[in-house]
Every structure is written in structure tokens, then in C-alpha cells.
Amino acid sequence: MAAPKKLYGLYNDDDILMDACGSIQNKGIQIKEVYTPFPVHGLDKVLGVKWTRLAICSFMFGITGLTLAVIGIWYFMVSDWPMNIGGKPSFSYYENVTSFIPVTFEFTVLCAAHGMAITYFFRNWTFPGVSARNPHPKTTDDHFAVELEPWNNATFSKEDLESALKDTGAVEIFEK
Amino acid sequence: MEQYTISDKVKRFVFILIGIGVLAMAADIIISLVSGGGAEHAEHAEGGHGHHAGWGQRVWANMLINGFFYFGIAIAAVFFMAVQYAAHAGWSVVFKRLFEAVGSYLPIGAIMLFVVFLAGTFDLHHLYHWMDSSVYEMYLYTDGMTGEEFREGAVMNPSYDTIIVGKKAYLNKPFFWIRAIVFVGVYIFFANRFRKRSLEEDISGGTNIFRKNVVDAAIFLVFFGFTSMVFSWDWIMSIDTHWFSTLFGWYVFSGMWAGAMIVVTLLTIHLKNMGLLKAVNDSHIHDLGKWMFATSFLWSYLFFCQFLLIWYSNIPEEVTYYQVRFEDYKYIIWPTFFINFIFPMLLLMSRDTKRNSAFLTLVGLIIFAGHWVDTYLLVTPGTMKAEGQLGFFEVGMALVYLGIFIYMILRSLSKAPVMVKNHPYLEESVHHSI
Structure with a gap:
């Protein structure tokens, strides 16, 4: 039938x-x-x-991005191979957190935006x-x-x- | 026709606010007298630098902080209204009168600010290092006088300042006054014009007045765009005369803008609670909440931009600005940054909280205080050096100014219907829904 x-x-x-x-x-x-x-x-x-739950989704992706960025930067720049760029000693994360914030911010936005877009595509099944x-x-x-x-x-x-x-x-x- | 009248309750509130402020100021003065002349102590602490961070300096510094803070909010409200005109924005028409009302504080605010400049011009205080005439004289003569030409027995004047002399073409008293008067005069002219036309429109209707306002708004915005930067250099940045930051104007302006959005939001909620502004719905409140959120972010962004670049390059002529703030004001500057950034971020992120008057009031009051402390941090470290305090006196004077500020706004609000009548976008605004 x-x-x-x-x-x-x-x-x-x-x-x-x-x-x-x-x-x-x-x-x-x-x-x-x-x-x-x-x-x-x-x-x-x-x-x-x-009401759409996409915003909650985006927040969670953002938090994920933030966490990954912090862990990543700490590992790359401080723990694994301490780098000294422009005279800023990077032997501690805390003392150099200022210079890490732009990257952290960008990665948070990247994860939130891409996560949200991909979730949207999945939910609506509208891939290219x-x-x-x-x-x-x-x-x-x-x-x-x-x-x-x-x-x-x-x-x-x-x-x-x-x-x-x-x-x-x-x-x-x-x-x- | 909705008409606002200042209720006795509100009058009493304003009166109590001013009363508490005066009492707090008096209390601080009495405490310092009883505890044995803290003022003299402060005057000696500075040494031979030419600055006296005593009581007089403290009073004038506070008058500059409060004068600028509330003046800034008023002019930012006029700016925002002009943006709404120039962009043909519909949503904000229902509370356009509130922006006009906040802008009506401009003349009083300007007078309060000009009193400080006038006192500086006649050397009653030393808030502005460059206003100090001794820094321009190269030689110290045997009779204790200073002058520019060399005489027998003259020595180099210790307070002679090559950097400030180099800035003399721009930072001199006549030019400073020309700028201040022209800027403020033009601002008040435009604010009055918008207000007058808005009242005219209530009677005559049509789209002509709106079109004229669009043109005026565009002219005003161009003028304000440049001059808002210049007045923040003149009135605030020139306190630390040696130091400069190209981002400073935006930073100061974003703080003013955030303040204006907070004030208008709180005012809207106040009028809603009184049963006025019936046309304002949740969507309007939501949008105002978004503006509070967005301007807070703008401010945080610019605060951090300025700090990051100076911290990273770490060159002596720039870091002095942050050194005094981090050494003597570290328990104020970081909490301020986090309160003005984290509070609105976490509490206003959700759609529901932006539609909730109680939440908006709570966050609004907290970051309003936060932005006041930000203005405090713009002025105090440069004028009081390490002697700056955040005591009863500072809070008291802020409350006195706040009382006057609130009263002036409400008085203007009570003079005309709280909602415009014939604005071409009124219908769109009433049906605003997001």
C-alpha cells in the first residue's frame, strides 16, 4: 500500500x-x-x-569552545613548550591571560556560530x-x-x- | 493623552536621595576633621610635584566626575534619539519623549561641568596638569619667579615640562574654552530643536517635521561623532596630560551610551509601573534590554582593547596610566570591569530576563553604579594620584547629582504628554513585536 x-x-x-x-x-x-x-x-x-532552543544550543557550543580554547592555549603556550613572544614570559597561564583572551574569544565565537549553523542544518536537514x-x-x-x-x-x-x-x-x- | 506628574512619593524619593548625599558628604568632612586633618597629610605626601591632592582637589575632582557622568548620559540620550531619526527607526517612537527628557538635563549638566573648568582656568584646582602655568616656564629665577628667558643666576624650573609645552598649540586655555563652548552650544541647540519640533509635531502632524529631523539628526551625528572624541580628550584624557590613547574617545563614549540606555530603560519601567506608556509592550522592553546588553559589551570590548594594547607593548609613556590604576586602585578597577561586563552578560543573555522588568531594574541599577565608578576611575587616579578615595564623600556627591538629574528629567517629562502623537512611525512602534 x-x-x-x-x-x-x-x-x-x-x-x-x-x-x-x-x-x-x-x-x-x-x-x-x-x-x-x-x-x-x-x-x-x-x-x-x-520557541526555538537554538540559542541554548549556541550557548553550550560557546561554553565548549571557551573550555577547549583555555585548555588548548594552556597546553600549547604554557605547558608543552613555553613560548616567549614579544618579551612576555608565558610560563604561567594566569600572568599572560590578557594576551590569550582575544584567541579565547574568537574560538568561543567560532564554536558557537558553527555549532549553531550545523545544528540548524541537522535539525532541518538542509545541507547543500x-x-x-x-x-x-x-x-x-x-x-x-x-x-x-x-x-x-x-x-x-x-x-x-x-x-x-x-x-x-x-x-x-x-x-x- | 497620557500625562506624567511627579508624584509626592517620587519627590520625596529625590529629596531623600539629595538629603542622604548631603549627609554623607558632611559625614566624611566631619570624620576627616575629627581624625586630625587627613587633608594636610595628603598635601604633604605629594612632594614637589606641583600637585596638591588635598580636600580642595578632592571636591573639584568629584565635581568633574559627576558633572561629566550625568552630562555624558544626557548627551548620549540625544545621540541615540538622533540615531533613531537618521535610521528611520520605528520601534523607539513610543518612548521618544524619554530620550528628550534625559536630553533636557544638558544645560544644567553643562553649567555644572563648566563651573569645574572655570575653577581650573583660574587655578582654583589642579585637575588638569596642563592648566598649571608653571609647567611652561623654563627658568626659575633667584627671586622665586619663573619665566622663559634666561637671566643671571636662573636655574631650570623643576616643574618645566617639555611634553606639555609641546602640546601647547592644542591644550591652551582659550582654545579649550572655544571648543567646550562651541561643542556644548551646538549640542544644546540640537537637543532643543529636536524637542521643539517634537512638541510641534504633536499639534500639526504630517511628515514634514520628521523629514527635517532626519536631516538635522544626520548633521548632528556627524558633528557629535567627531566632537564626542574631542571633548573626551579635552575634559578627561587631558587630566593625564602626558598620556594619550587613540581609543580613549570611543571608550568614554561607550560608557556614556551604556549609561543612557540604562537610564531610559529604568525610566520606561518606572512609567510602566505608574500605569503610563500603555503602548510599550514586552517587545519594546526586550529591545531596550538588548541595548543595555549590547552597550555593556561595547564598553567592555573597548576597555579591554585599550588595556590589552598598552599591556602588551608595555612602553613607559603608555603604561603609566594603568600603573597608577593597578597599584592604587586595583580593588576598584577590576571589580568595575567584571560588574559592567559579567553581570549584564550572564543576567541579560536570556530572552526571558530581557523581558522581565525586575531583572532589568536589578542589572540596570548595578551597572549604572558600575559605570559611575568607571567615570570615577577616569578622573581620580590622574587628579588624586595615590590619595584617591571612594568614601562617603564620593558616594554622597554622586547621590546629590543623581537627585538633581532625576528631578530635571522628570520635570521635563511632566511638561508634555509622555507619548508623541503624530510621529509618522508611531503606528509601527505601537505594533512592534519581536
Whole structure:
């Protein structure tokens, strides 16, 4: 048996889309996902999307970077082969911590930024070369697609779902 | 139409603030009198350097610290408002009046600052080494007078200072006064103009006034961009006349800016608590919190930049500045840096704390005090040398100035509705959401 198909409604205006999402959800229909070509302001609130935890992630990557930088610099510059650059004796980490701070800062930022970006790619599975998962090419241009999963809305018939999309101004309805 | 009135409670608060300040100052003076003339002791400690770090010097140094600190906050508020105009920023329109109100302290702040300069010009204090006329005279004559031409029996004047003589073309009293008066005059002119137009706009509406403000803001920003650097050299950096740092202006300015953002945030929270500024929502508070966070970081960054370069190159003409701070003020300078940096960093990093008035008030008050101590550290080590104190007197005078500062802001706030009416971006600001 083929995988059950999802139902999509295509809208051509973000204001209509916002109203549509509100009224579809008011009927008790669950919206699985909305595909938009650009960020629609306030849509996450209408859909009740949970607040992202990416910032926490970034903080943890930052702390990791900080720790690695401190350990690394201590090992390279002080412990393994004490280096004397520009007359600053590096036989202690503490006395030279001032000159290590820029590197520590940079490495913290590097780890936080890259960690956050890579986490984002993983979470959304949007690496370079990964095939697009948007249901309709127009959702990268000027249309907005609302995705419904019929099996999550079992109390509604397929006609109900389609008319819910149609009534709220969908210009095209398709299954995929 | 929301109108702010200074409630009796607030008046009492300001009165108590000034009262405590005066009492603290008096207490310090009495203590030093009772404990047997600490002032004379300090005057002798300096030796033949030409500086007397006694009570007089201490009082004037404090007047410079507080005069500059609150003046700086006021001018930074005008600067921020100009940035908002020039950038066509919408979000900040709902509390534009608060920036105007903070800017209204400028004339008083300028007078308080100019009193210090005037006293220096007439040699009532020696905050500015270069204002000391004896450093320019090369010879000491037999009759004890000094002069530039050689006479029979003359010896080299021990306080003759080649470095300061070399800076005479720039650091001389007339030019100093021209700069100060022109800068402050132009600042006050623009602050008044923004204020007047803002009140006009409430009545007439339209976009004309806004467009004029954008042009004025751009002119003001260019002027302020250069002159804010120059006045920080003139008024603060020239205390340590031998020393210079090209980063100094930015460093001082970032402290002023952070102070302005803290004051406006606290003021917004105060008005919100009074039930005013209904249009200000969590997103506005969040953005103000971000500014507090960002300006604190800017300040820390510049503090560290200046320190790192001087520490690393370690050349005598530069390290003197930090030597006096690290030897005699080490229990003040490092805690200040960490309070102004670590506190906002840890406490304001999260989105939730930036939207929480209690958190913002707590952090705001702490780093407000932190930036005051930073200004203290700009002035005191250079003027008081090792004799600088952070006692009742310093705190007392800061409280007196704070009381006046708060009262002037609130008085200006009570003169006009707390929210503008016809600003073209008002609607955008009311619907601000992030």
C-alpha cells in the first residue's frame, strides 16, 4: 500500500494565509506545517510553534569552545613548550591571560556560530546538495502552502479538509 | 493623552536621595576633621610635584566626575534619539519623549561641568596638569619667579615640562574654552530643536517635521561623532596630560551610551509601573534590554582593547596610566570591569530576563553604579594620584547629582504628554513585536 498522501492548500498572499491558518485551526483541524518563501511575521504565534532552543544550543557550543580554547592555549603556550613572544614570559597561564583572551574569544565565537549553523542544518536537514522537501516549487517563489495530514485529522473527511482550505482562500489544492 | 506628574512619593524619593548625599558628604568632612586633618597629610605626601591632592582637589575632582557622568548620559540620550531619526527607526517612537527628557538635563549638566573648568582656568584646582602655568616656564629665577628667558643666576624650573609645552598649540586655555563652548552650544541647540519640533509635531502632524529631523539628526551625528572624541580628550584624557590613547574617545563614549540606555530603560519601567506608556509592550522592553546588553559589551570590548594594547607593548609613556590604576586602585578597577561586563552578560543573555522588568531594574541599577565608578576611575587616579578615595564623600556627591538629574528629567517629562502623537512611525512602534 502506498504511503498515505498529505493534503496541501496553496495561498497567494501572506495576510490571507495568516487568517486561513487561524480559521482552519479554530475548526479543530491540525496544521502540520506551512511552507513560505519568506518569514511571515507572527505566523509562528498563530501556529503555536514552540520557541526555538537554538540559542541554548549556541550557548553550550560557546561554553565548549571557551573550555577547549583555555585548555588548548594552556597546553600549547604554557605547558608543552613555553613560548616567549614579544618579551612576555608565558610560563604561567594566569600572568599572560590578557594576551590569550582575544584567541579565547574568537574560538568561543567560532564554536558557537558553527555549532549553531550545523545544528540548524541537522535539525532541518538542509545541507547543500539535499533535495528540497517543499511540496510545490511555487513555495520558493510567491505562494504559501499549508500542509494537512489526514491521519492526524481523522474526525474530518477528506472533503471537509479540502473545503476548509478552499473556504479560506486557497488558490490550489493538491495531494502529495 | 497620557500625562506624567511627579508624584509626592517620587519627590520625596529625590529629596531623600539629595538629603542622604548631603549627609554623607558632611559625614566624611566631619570624620576627616575629627581624625586630625587627613587633608594636610595628603598635601604633604605629594612632594614637589606641583600637585596638591588635598580636600580642595578632592571636591573639584568629584565635581568633574559627576558633572561629566550625568552630562555624558544626557548627551548620549540625544545621540541615540538622533540615531533613531537618521535610521528611520520605528520601534523607539513610543518612548521618544524619554530620550528628550534625559536630553533636557544638558544645560544644567553643562553649567555644572563648566563651573569645574572655570575653577581650573583660574587655578582654583589642579585637575588638569596642563592648566598649571608653571609647567611652561623654563627658568626659575633667584627671586622665586619663573619665566622663559634666561637671566643671571636662573636655574631650570623643576616643574618645566617639555611634553606639555609641546602640546601647547592644542591644550591652551582659550582654545579649550572655544571648543567646550562651541561643542556644548551646538549640542544644546540640537537637543532643543529636536524637542521643539517634537512638541510641534504633536499639534500639526504630517511628515514634514520628521523629514527635517532626519536631516538635522544626520548633521548632528556627524558633528557629535567627531566632537564626542574631542571633548573626551579635552575634559578627561587631558587630566593625564602626558598620556594619550587613540581609543580613549570611543571608550568614554561607550560608557556614556551604556549609561543612557540604562537610564531610559529604568525610566520606561518606572512609567510602566505608574500605569503610563500603555503602548510599550514586552517587545519594546526586550529591545531596550538588548541595548543595555549590547552597550555593556561595547564598553567592555573597548576597555579591554585599550588595556590589552598598552599591556602588551608595555612602553613607559603608555603604561603609566594603568600603573597608577593597578597599584592604587586595583580593588576598584577590576571589580568595575567584571560588574559592567559579567553581570549584564550572564543576567541579560536570556530572552526571558530581557523581558522581565525586575531583572532589568536589578542589572540596570548595578551597572549604572558600575559605570559611575568607571567615570570615577577616569578622573581620580590622574587628579588624586595615590590619595584617591571612594568614601562617603564620593558616594554622597554622586547621590546629590543623581537627585538633581532625576528631578530635571522628570520635570521635563511632566511638561508634555509622555507619548508623541503624530510621529509618522508611531503606528509601527505601537505594533512592534519581536
